[in-house]
Amino acid sequence: MELRFRGQVHSGRTGEGAMSARSWHPVGRAVRRAAVALVVLLGMVPAITPAPASAYAGNNDDIYVENFNGIARRPVVTGPGDDEHPSWSPGGRIAFDSNRDGDYDIYIVNSDGNNLVHFDGAGDDKDPAYSPDGRRIAFSSNRSGSSAIWVMNEDGSGLRVLTSGGIIDSRPAWSPDGKRIAFTRYDSSSFNIWVVNADGTGPTQLTRGSTDNDADWSPDGTKIVFGSGHTGITVMNPDGSGQHTIVALGASPAWSPGGARIVYVHIDTKTYADQLWVVAPDGSQNQPFGDQSGDCSEPAWNAGAGQVAFTYHP
Helix, strand or coil: CEEECCCCCCCCCCCCCCCECCCCCCCCHHHHHHHHHHCCCCCCCCEEECCCHHHCCCCCCEEEEECCCCCCCEEEECCCCCEEEEEECCCCCEEEEECCCCCCEEEEECCCCCCEEEEECCCCEEEEEECCCCCEEEEEECCCCCEEEEEEECCCCCCEECCCCCCEEEEEEECCCCCEEEEEEECCCCEEEEEEECCCCCCEECCCCCEEEEEEECCCCCCEEEEECCCEEEEECCCCCCCEEEECCCEEEEECCCCCCEEEEEECCCCCCEEEEEECCCCCCCEECCCCCCEEEEEEECCCCCCEEEEEEC
16 A cells, blocks of 8 residues: 655745655656645645555665564565665654655655555655654755755654755764764765754764765764775764774664664675675674675664665665
């Protein structure tokens, strides 16, 4: 079953756009922007399609899950286009982005692949990240021009922009207390980790490398892990101090719910395949995680059931 929200538009700090839904067929970007401007405050009108998200076979990027012990890999979302960047709600639903309808939009789905909800905006919306309480979703969007970090309520209301000034702001990650969001900023010469308060105030640069990205907070909020093209998987304090590398080559790290392990994308130097590995925060116990077939990326660990969701390409 799929729900598509039509016509729901909420003003953000820039006064533009919101998460609305439309028919399944893509239309031109200019036409869509004009349509969004005309449907202000028309309310939610869900359209229902009686089919699970995984009903269509695909050979692009899909959303898969594995159990916490690395077994029982199974598909959650497959189909046309690329389904990427999963994020778990506390209740076990999965937010992700997909270009299956022509551009990138935010979707939410049950962990069994049913009840797909489609939110559509005026631009490309990517990298959804559930807040710790499950009530909000942060994401990256270029709807106002350059790519910035936005936030909305889980139902698509309350849309507002949090960041400005970067060329590309992406991959938001909430602190465990929900008060801050770490994100990756590209500023024409380098990628670095920044943080901003959840109300958009206090943007602060934490790293000053050139390829730092994909930050994630430890469950107790005392550490941030991120990937770097130069130093690999790196752990630091929330103010950017105390940086130390725990894995020489890797990307997209995500902390386990208990904080004892970090799952990340291991890059095989011989085959260049991307696989999930796990490592302790001190760099010990570095080993493969689960099925090592296909290409895996962007893992997300579910605090409730202990499952890992990830982007998978067969």
